[in-house]
Amino acid sequence: MSEEEGETQIPKPAAYDGAAGGWAALREVVRHLRQQEVLLKGSKTLKSANQPTGFDCPGCAWPDPEHTSSFEYCENGAKAVAWEETDKRAGADLFAQISVSELAAQEGDYWLEAHGRLTHPMQYDPAQDCYVPISWDDAFSIIARHLRGLDDPNQAEFYTSGRTSNEAAFLYQLFVREYGTNNFPDCSNMCHEPTSIGLPKSIGVGKGTVTLADFDEADLIMSIGHNPATNHPRMLGTLRDVAKRGIPIVVLNPLRERGLERYANPQSPFEMATLSATDIASHYFQVRPGGDAAALKGIMKALFAMDAVEGQVLDHIFIAEHTNGFDALKADIDATTWPDIEQISGLTRQQLEEIAKVYASADSAIVCYGMGITQHHSGTDNVRQLANLLLLRGNIGRPGAGICPLRGHSNVQGDRTVGISERPPKVLLDNIQRVCGFTPPRNDGHTVTEALEAMEDGRSKVFVAIGGNVARAASDLAQAERAFRNCDLTVFVLTKPNRGILVHGRESLVLPTIGRTEQDIQGGKAQSITVEDSMSMVHVSTGMNEPPSEHCRSETWIVGEMAKKTLPASVIDWDRLVADNSEIRDLIAEIVPGFQNFNERVAQPGGFYLGNPARNRVWNTPSGRAEFHVFDGLLEDPACPKDGQLTLTTCRSHDQYNTTIYGMDDRYRGITGRRDVVFLNVEDMAQRGLSTGQRIDIETVCEDSGDYALRNMEAVGFNLPRGTAMAYFPEANALIPRSHYDRQSFTPAYKSIPIIVKATS
Numbered sequence: 001m002s003e004e005e006g007e008t009q010i011p012k013p014a015a016y017d018g019a020a021g022g023w024a025a026l027r028e029v030v031r032h033l034r035q036q037e038v039l040l041k042g043s044k045t046l047k048s049a050n051q052p053t054g055f056d057c058p059g060c061a062w063p064d065p066e067h068t069s070s071f072e073y074c075e076n077g078a079k080a081v082a083w084e085e086t087d088k089r090a091g092a093d094l095f096a097q098i099s100v101s102e103l104a105a106q107e108g109d110y111w112l113e114a115h116g117r118l119t120h121p122m123q124y125d126p127a128q129d130c131y132v133p134i135s136w137d138d139a140f141s142i143i144a145r146h147l148r149g150l151d152d153p154n155q156a157e158f159y160t161s162g163r164t165s166n167e168a169a170f171l172y173q174l175f176v177r178e179y180g181t182n183n184f185p186d187c188s189n190m191c192h193e194p195t196s197i198g199l200p201k202s203i204g205v206g207k208g209t210v211t212l213a214d215f216d217e218a219d220l221i222m223s224i225g226h227n228p229a230t231n232h233p234r235m236l237g238t239l240r241d242v243a244k245r246g247i248p249i250v251v252l253n254p255l256r257e258r259g260l261e262r263y264a265n266p267q268s269p270f271e272m273a274t275l276s277a278t279d280i281a282s283h284y285f286q287v288r289p290g291g292d293a294a295a296l297k298g299i300m301k302a303l304f305a306m307d308a309v310e311g312q313v314l315d316h317i318f319i320a321e322h323t324n325g326f327d328a329l330k331a332d333i334d335a336t337t338w339p340d341i342e343q344i345s346g347l348t349r350q351q352l353e354e355i356a357k358v359y360a361s362a363d364s365a366i367v368c369y370g371m372g373i374t375q376h377h378s379g380t381d382n383v384r385q386l387a388n389l390l391l392l393r394g395n396i397g398r399p400g401a402g403i404c405p406l407r408g409h410s411n412v413q414g415d416r417t418v419g420i421s422e423r424p425p426k427v428l429l430d431n432i433q434r435v436c437g438f439t440p441p442r443n444d445g446h447t448v449t450e451a452l453e454a455m456e457d458g459r460s461k462v463f464v465a466i467g468g469n470v471a472r473a474a475s476d477l478a479q480a481e482r483a484f485r486n487c488d489l490t491v492f493v494l495t496k497p498n499r500g501i502l503v504h505g506r507e508s509l510v511l512p513t514i515g516r517t518e519q520d521i522q523g524g525k526a527q528s529i530t531v532e533d534s535m536s537m538v539h540v541s542t543g544m545n546e547p548p549s550e551h552c553r554s555e556t557w558i559v560g561e562m563a564k565k566t567l568p569a570s571v572i573d574w575d576r577l578v579a580d581n582s583e584i585r586d587l588i589a590e591i592v593p594g595f596q597n598f599n600e601r602v603a604q605p606g607g608f609y610l611g612n613p614a615r616n617r618v619w620n621t622p623s624g625r626a627e628f629h630v631f632d633g634l635l636e637d638p639a640c641p642k643d644g645q646l647t648l649t650t651c652r653s654h655d656q657y658n659t660t661i662y663g664m665d666d667r668y669r670g671i672t673g674r675r676d677v678v679f680l681n682v683e684d685m686a687q688r689g690l691s692t693g694q695r696i697d698i699e700t701v702c703e704d705s706g707d708y709a710l711r712n713m714e715a716v717g718f719n720l721p722r723g724t725a726m727a728y729f730p731e732a733n734a735l736i737p738r739s740h741y742d743r744q745s746f747t748p749a750y751k752s753i754p755i756i757v758k759a760t761s
Contacts, residue, residue: 011672012693013716019277020229020236020668022264025075032079032662036086041545045517046073046081048544052605056531056541058084058163058516059657060232061407063212063533064606074233079655079662083496084515085545088116090497095122095131104502108675109472109730110661113496118512119549124504131501131510136553136561139509144565146462146489146507153180153441157451157460160186160420161467162409163516165529165541167584168555169411170592171577172466173419175563177429178438178570182445183460184422187658188412189448190473191371193745194379195405196416202387202627204620207413209402209612210366211535215242217400220362223281224252224386225292225372225751226406229259229668230654235368235406236263240278248282248358253372254289254649255726256719258668283358288346288721289649290752292373293631295345295352296385301333302349302356303392313360318394322617325628329388332630346721364400365393372649375751380744384629391626397617407534408658410516414532417610418592422447431591437571447746448474453738455483463505464491464562466513466555469659471500475736475748478706493558498659512552518543520554523579527554530585530602532610538595539607556581645701646684648753650729659730666728669718678710679718679726680757688757692717695760698727700753704737712760725755 018024029046033039048054050064050072057073059080064072073081094115103112121139122131147156158176160169173184188196196206203209215221215238228235240263243249251260261284264277271277287295307313319326338349345352359365367390373382386403387396395401407413419428422445429440446454452474454460463484474480480503484490487505494501495515501508514520520527520543528542560578563570577584582599589598594610601608613619619626653675655663664673671677678698680690690696696715700708710732720726727735729750741748 013677014670016258016668016670019262019264020259021075021233021266022275022277023272024667026266028075028667029078032082036082036088038082038085038087041085045085045545046078053542055516055543056410056539057081058410060234061410061413061534062232062234063535063537064539065212065237076230076233076654076657080657081517083660083662085517086116088114089119089548090115090117091119092122092133099129100124100131100502101129104499108661109499109659110664113498113660115497117496117548118494118510118552120551121512122510124508134509139511140561140565142489142507142509143464143491143562147179147566150461154183154445155460156181156462156464157183157185157446157455159448159451159463159465159468159470160184160415161465162187162412162415163467164415164555165411165531166414166418166538166588167529167581168466168559169415169420170418170584170588171556171559171563174432174436174572175559175567177432177440178436178563178567178572180441182422182424182441182443183451184420185446185448185451185470186415186420187409187468187473188416189745190747191408192374192405192412193447193747194374194383194742197745198380198383199387199403201621202384202629203396203614204618204626205612205614207536207612208404208534209396209615210404211537211609212238214366214400214402218242218364218366219247219400220359220365221247221249222252222359222365222367223249223260224367224369226253226368226370227255227257227259227651229257229263230652230656231370231408232406233259236280237265239263239280240265243278243280243282248362249280250283250285250355250358251281252285252287252292252295254286254721254724255651256284256286260284283355285347285351285355286721288344289372289647289724290376291345291347292376292382293378293385294341295347296389297333297336297631298338298341298345298347298349298352299356299359300389300392301336301338301341302353303360304330304333306356306360314392315394319391322619323391323626323628324623325630328630329628346723359389359393364398365390365395366400366402366404368404368406370406372751375747375749377740377742377749377752378631379742379747379749381629381631385631387626388628391628396614396626402615405534410533411531413534413536414530414538417532418588427593428591435587435590449741449746449748452480452483455487458486461488463487463489465500466493466559469498469500471503472498472659472730472733475733475740475750476738477734479738493555511558512549513555513558514543514547514552516541516543518545518547522554522557522581525580527581529581530607536610536612537607538602538610540602556584642754645754645756646680646723646725648698648725648727648732648735648755649751650732651726653728671716675728675731676713677716677727678713678757679716679720681720681722681724682717683722685715685717690715690757690759696757697760698725698735698755698757700735700737700755702737702740702754704739706737708735708737710734725757
């Protein structure tokens, strides 16, 4: 069909030559505020973002600086704020006009959320195939009826998104544990669970050991498997400062991400006026997806060789005083051959030796990493390899050095700290029992992977979610859909509708909550919440705007009402806690280690640092020492390409945060108005007789039954390592079989999927 006949012409991919940030970022901020019809309101709101008396951005978890500027937000943070405070409404009339089946038939994830904010609690009506308004009291009665009717509390799943505050998350885990289960699948299960599982085994704590101040003292930054320009853009300001000091920044990442190459700071008058930018990476190496462990072994092998010749490359005093397992690690590295390392990593021996020389010359080094490390079959082992590298030179527990996992949502780490964990620490359960007077369950609960399996086979019958979009964020989208449809009840606490509510149980509720930017009035008093950032700083967040509807309620209120209805004989005074968030914080202070005098400490400007034993070289491991970890075998990732195969990695577009799609562009990769693309190495394309613009099918190579495929996609030649392909999350989750996950953390292997590609017939 020609353009004259009505076909929409989608622009072809075009290389982006500019730096990250700069004027393009400012134009996008204005465009998104206008698109959501909140240009003036949004501009005013953004001035309060990440300020001591304002609200914490609902986007990433990068820590706040010293508040020397009134503009402590980034392009994608502004998109998140505009998306939340939009003047558009997804009211009861939308769901009355369009059936759930018709809504589900719409392509893509952007269309539904673009309708705006939810305004009423709603119940699914199977007779009309639509959601209809329901009173809050009736909604809670339905939840209580289902939960109290289960044979076993472990037949229910309670999900939490990282946007949930410390106060709401703490109340939620208290309610669910009094109810009787540790089934807390949460968003961390799908991203940084390998950090939560792996780091405690290595250094005794499942968090990073650095603070923002350490970046001012570091002699080297290593950035591995992450894309700051899209996923945590405020980090670019920190990396720019590091680069301007002349400190090397070594990047290992399959893609040449623009934010790790050049950045123009929108707050720099000089860079904006001169259209100039700062180079970020001093060294950039395109490791093959799934080749991270091999690359790290290569760097360590080079360090051992240098130490044997030069001496004093490794910190032997630190190793002797603080670690176990050095000899076993060295033996494993010695037995690993360079040809194997090169084949699996996609990097040459010369490149890896170059990285080792840079690392050995730095007195203090920080390793930053993201989901390019964690979302593999070997995710937990990958994290421990990073710890190995740092421990070899004593780069944990001193200024300017340490490990820095880059968390996603702004409070995903805080939720885990205050008790959202399917494997709860004993001290938490002991304190709950001592302070609250009930006996919490002690058995492990379900991760997201385990919860979906239990829902699909009927062992779990109720799913309650505060935030999130599990039906799209999970792997194996077909299985996730079957799991949700097999539930007796699904409950979604959301600010906006997403495709998850269209994949629902036999009964289903959608409950509207307020956002970070909005006021929460309880008992006539404005409430504040708290969050914890990636570097263990806890600080206050206070909303300023009116909620989109009088029917929207805070997450703490929703949790408290669920608890009261479900547990009429509860030992907890839910009304007292919900009426004043400071009462919740006082209870947290009694139960969660590190939160003593919570209300007093968080009232200080900038909040307080929770502390980190490993930062002080206190190793909370069974041995009391940091543990080197041997990565058994090498190396062969199950997704390593065989004859004719490629390894596909998923990615986010620049107009996206997690499953939320703000728009259909991906500026830094040259994509406009679409998401149906597959990025391929140009030599791999030529070998298969493919060209940019050609329609192709992708099929997963696996033993699982099922059709794991994306069809009629468009091939785009891109700067990727040989054997590598890339497609957008969450659409590409359809390619990931249910069995494709890290066996230690249950995190799906989104970043290493074995595929074949062929022209669409």
